[in-house]
Amino acid sequence: MKSLERQKRIFIAVSLAVPMILLVGFIMVPAFDLFRMSLTDWDGYSESWNWIWLENYISMMKNENLWLSLKNNAVYFFGHLLFIPIELLFAVLLTSKLRAAKFYKTMVFMPYIINGVAISYAFSYFFSPINGAFDAILGMFHLEALIQNWLSDPKLVNFVLTAVSLWRFSGYHVILFMAALQSLPQDVQEAAQVDGADTWQLFRYIQIPSIMLMVDFVLFDNIRGALQVFDIPYVMTSGGPGYASSTFTLYTIDTAFKYSNFGLASTMAVAIMAMIVIIYLVQNKIIHGLVLRRDRA
Amino acid sequence: MKRSTVTQALKQLVCIGMVLVVLAPIVLTLFAAFKTKADMVNTSPLLLPPMERITMENFQKVLGDKYLLVGFKNTGIILVVSIFFNVIFGTITAFILERFEFRMKKVILALFFLGMLIPSFVTEIARFKIINGLGLYNTLGAPIVIYVASDLMQLYIYRQFISTIPRSLDESALLDGCSYFGLFGRIILPLLAPATATVIIIKAITIINDMYIPYLYMPKNKLRTLTTFLMNFANAQQGSWQKLAAGIIVIMLPTIVIYVFFQKYILAGVAAGAVKE
Numbered sequence: 001m002k003s004l005e006r007q008k009r010i011f012i013a014v015s016l017a018v019p020m021i022l023l024v025g026f027i028m029v030p031a032f033d034l035f036r037m038s039l040t041d042w043d044g045y046s047e048s049w050n051w052i053w054l055e056n057y058i059s060m061m062k063n064e065n066l067w068l069s070l071k072n073n074a075v076y077f078f079g080h081l082l083f084i085p086i087e088l089l090f091a092v093l094l095t096s097k098l099r100a101a102k103f104y105k106t107m108v109f110m111p112y113i114i115n116g117v118a119i120s121y122a123f124s125y126f127f128s129p130i131n132g133a134f135d136a137i138l139g140m141f142h143l144e145a146l147i148q149n150w151l152s153d154p155k156l157v158n159f160v161l162t163a164v165s166l167w168r169f170s171g172y173h174v175i176l177f178m179a180a181l182q183s184l185p186q187d188v189q190e191a192a193q194v195d196g197a198d199t200w201q202l203f204r205y206i207q208i209p210s211i212m213l214m215v216d217f218v219l220f221d222n223i224r225g226a227l228q229v230f231d232i233p234y235v236m237t238s239g240g241p242g243y244a245s246s247t248f249t250l251y252t253i254d255t256a257f258k259y260s261n262f263g264l265a266s267t268m269a270v271a272i273m274a275m276i277v278i279i280y281l282v283q284n285k286i287i288h289g290l291v292l293r294r295d296r297a
Numbered sequence: 298m299k300r301s302t303v304t305q306a307l308k309q310l311v312c313i314g315m316v317l318v319v320l321a322p323i324v325l326t327l328f329a330a331f332k333t334k335a336d337m338v339n340t341s342p343l344l345l346p347p348m349e350r351i352t353m354e355n356f357q358k359v360l361g362d363k364y365l366l367v368g369f370k371n372t373g374i375i376l377v378v379s380i381f382f383n384v385i386f387g388t389i390t391a392f393i394l395e396r397f398e399f400r401m402k403k404v405i406l407a408l409f410f411l412g413m414l415i416p417s418f419v420t421e422i423a424r425f426k427i428i429n430g431l432g433l434y435n436t437l438g439a440p441i442v443i444y445v446a447s448d449l450m451q452l453y454i455y456r457q458f459i460s461t462i463p464r465s466l467d468e469s470a471l472l473d474g475c476s477y478f479g480l481f482g483r484i485i486l487p488l489l490a491p492a493t494a495t496v497i498i499i500k501a502i503t504i505i506n507d508m509y510i511p512y513l514y515m516p517k518n519k520l521r522t523l524t525t526f527l528m529n530f531a532n533a534q535q536g537s538w539q540k541l542a543a544g545i546i547v548i549m550l551p552t553i554v555i556y557v558f559f560q561k562y563i564l565a566g567v568a569a570g571a572v573k574e
Contacts, residue, residue: 004471007476007477008397008399008477009399010477011393011476011477011478011481012393012397012399015389015390015393015481016389016390016393016405018386019386019389019390020405020408022386022442022445022446023408023409023412023446024408025427025446026424026427026442026443026446026447027412027415027420027446027447028408028411028412029423029427030420030422030423030424030427031415031420031423033423033426034419034420034422034423037422037423044425090315093308093311093312094312096308097305098305098308098309098312099305099309100309100312104312104315104316105564106556106557106560107315107316107319107320108315108319109556109563109564109567110319110553110556111319113502113506113552113553113555113556113563114323114506114549114552114553115505115506115523115524115527115548115549115552116506116508117506117508117524117527117528117548118524118527118545118548118549119322119323119545119549121527121531121541121544121545122322122323122325122326122542122545123322125325125326125329125538125541125542125545126321126322126325126326128538131337131338131342131538132342133321133322133325133342133343136341136342136343137321137343140343167318167319167322171319172567175564175567175568176567176568178568179564179567179568224416227416228416228417228418230418230509231508231509235508235528249416249418249419252418252419252422253418253419253421253422256422257513262422265419265422266422266423268419269416269419269420269422269423272416272419273415273416273419276414276416277414280414
């Protein structure tokens with residue numbers, strides 16, 4: 001028996017060694033190194049650097065373009081937040097009795113698996129000011145008056161990119177909601193229907209409460225996703241014109257690799273990590289607690 | 298009866314609208330890829346050019362680019378190697394975390410959980426130095442190591458799947474004199490095959506579509522992946538949408554094909570990855 005216990009220990013140690021080394025070496029160490037670097041003025045290549053302590057944090061707080069970028073992130077977040085009800089409706093629709101439901105399910109998820117860079121270029125073409133398809137669609141409905149410089153008007157561009165993000169990621173949430181709906185026991189729904197509940201009541205009183213956990217996950221995914229928006233603005237506008245479509249992550253990456261200010265960039269990275277962890281904790285404690293309490297009531 | 302027909306028609310209408318929105322940017326890009334330079338101006342962006350003027354020259358230009366093959370090859374190598382290690386490490390880690398009690402388990406679990414929470418893009422600022430220090434910059438090793446180490450979604454999928462395998466199976470195997478490695482290699486690993494199919498396909502799509510890691514770590518021409526090939530191609534075709542359109546379509550195709558054939562596994566895994574305890 002003792003040798004089995006020893007065998008077990010050897011098995012665990014040997015098997016976890018490499019995954020743990022990778023986890024610590026390539027995720028934990030870099031994450032902690034970000035903290036250290038955020039207190040320095042390192043430029044990314046020099047041998048020498050100085051401790052400048054909180055100076056980076058102060059200049060980060062004073063950086064207007066960074067705040068503008070964060071505001072752009074917020075637009076993505078609210079866009080995806082507003083889409084949750086629509087995603088839910090599609091999930092209900094696609095799980096209900098529907099001809100060709102399988103085909104629609106394939107379609108709704110397709111944007112999510114398509115190459116992000118390729119689709120960003122495709123949308124650049126779609127919204128291009130010269131012979132652009134979107135303008136042609138507006139023309140088809142005689143709405144030429146609405147034609148704008150979709151990707152170069154600083155007031156508009158971030159909303160257009162948010163729409164691209166909605167196109168790309170909403171289907172993912174629809175599939176998640178569908179999975180949650182399908183895991184509902186059928187007999188409860190049938191019992192409710194026998195008792196005379198209509199579709200809306202079924203949705204409101206049975207389906208919604210049971211998928212609150214998934215809504216919770218999608219909410220967190222929205223926040224994390226919105227804070228990390230990168231490839232859509234990077235490919236379509238490089239954050240421009242000016243900083244009109246820049247995002248927090250894009251700005252951070254540019255600060256490091258374009259402007260060689262690794263100290264300041266690390267500070268921003270620490271800020272993103274802090275935001276994600278704080279939001280996660282707040283959501284787990286407060287929102288989660290509220291949802292569960294309401295369910296019990 | 299009448300009412301349900303109306304509802305069904307309404308539902309169909311909404312769904313068809315959704316399909317149009319999904320397909321519009323893709324199909325219109327495809328149309329552009331078939332056009333000559335003149336037809337980009339002369340025909341509506343919403344229409345194909347007349348049959349006799351449909352051209353293949355844009356596709357020829359993309360397919361003739363010598364770096365496309367390089368991109369396919371590099372993406373292929375990165376895929377095979379990183380997915381292989383992802384599956385091995387993912388299954389064994391999930392198996393141990395799900396089945397065994399041991400000292401420090403709580404700490405290790407917390408570390409893996411934290412690892413999933415840490416945002417990937419910005420971590421590169423510090424990871425860059427480590428990759429550089431290991432001499433992996435501008436080698437295929439850089440993306441491989443990062444893909445194996447950093448994206449941990451497979452742990453969710455495997456843990457969930459392992460929890461459905463009865464523990465009595467472990468016990469009887471061990472009683473029969475099977476070693477722990479034998480138990481894992483000969484019994485658990487084969488049972489995980491359906492979950493592995495899901496992991497392979499989802500990982501493949503993530504890796505093929507990733508732009509940032511290869512872009513950051515492998516600027517060398519010879520190390521282009523499918524995605525960075527497209528970025529270089531786009532820069533070279535500045536303003537010539539019809540050629541870029543063909544490039545977009547060619548780069549989109551691999552993941553669409555994978556998706557169409559292996560949908561079942563993808564949709565199963567996507568939901569499994571999200572349902573946390």
